[in-house]
Amino acid sequence: MTARKLTRNQQLVLDRLADSSAALTAYDLLDRLRDEGLRAPVQVYRALEALGQQGLVHRIESLNAFVACCGHDPHAAAGFAICDNCGEVTEFAFPASEEGLKSLAGAKGFETRRMTVELHGRCATCAER
Amino acid sequence: MTARKLTRNQQLVLDRLADSSAALTAYDLLDRLRDEGLRAPVQVYRALEALGQQGLVHRIESLNAFVACCGHDPHAAAGFAICDNCGEVTEFAFPASEEGLKSLAGAKGFETRRMTVELHGRCATCAER
DNA sequence: TCACGAACGTTATATCATTACGTCCTTAAT
């Protein structure tokens, strides 16, 4: 069920995200796809939603922006390390700690359906200076 | 340094957040403060920024909304359990796992300055049905 | 009392996201 054929718009959006090391906003994507005939934000948002449902794209909440997902288990929780200097976003999987987090909230009866973990700071390159 | 006297607008905003179990957007706050004389979004945003710097308020990135912070160490990382049914947001501190997360990203040289952890799901009450 | 910085209020505008509506294309049953 994870492998549906993508529509043209979905493929265009995914390709642009995959080409970028930084997260792109919907309007960034729209600008980069004008030459392909896209005109309106909703076209991008529709593609992003479909891609998100297939686990191919993640939304970075703290940036109102999106990244291509580097193909872990789509249902695994993902964390994102975001360099506030150069914009580079690197995704990392969540092995041990995810359950720890869930149970932390779960102890009070909370049922976790979606978790967002975002680290902001400086990537290795930008931290050097 | 954590205890600065609050301005009138800051106190008004903080009070409204403290009264609410759900996160409130800046515009929610503005609506609730019209009677107090507030007119423009920027007034609310300015108060929110100042309160955030003092660790009295947190932004919930995935909701574009804000909550009063329940007085842990302001520099400790906080996680938020957000009930998508009733909107209740409960904050929890991050004991062990924070360092684990930081080092996960840190292993690749990432220097973490801010981390956001948001759990979406159902609170105990809403999970029962 | 006056100089300075912080906070303020007002207006305008930028940025992010969705609703509404009608059309076209695919697909599968007939």
Added chain:
DNA sequence: ATTAAGGACGTAATGATATAACGTTCGTGA
């Protein structure tokens, strides 16, 4: 082949969130 249904599309309008620019007022300390 025909057609009904659903999905994706394009266009237009609007809603929701956030900031910029500007001049004024307020509080504090010299």
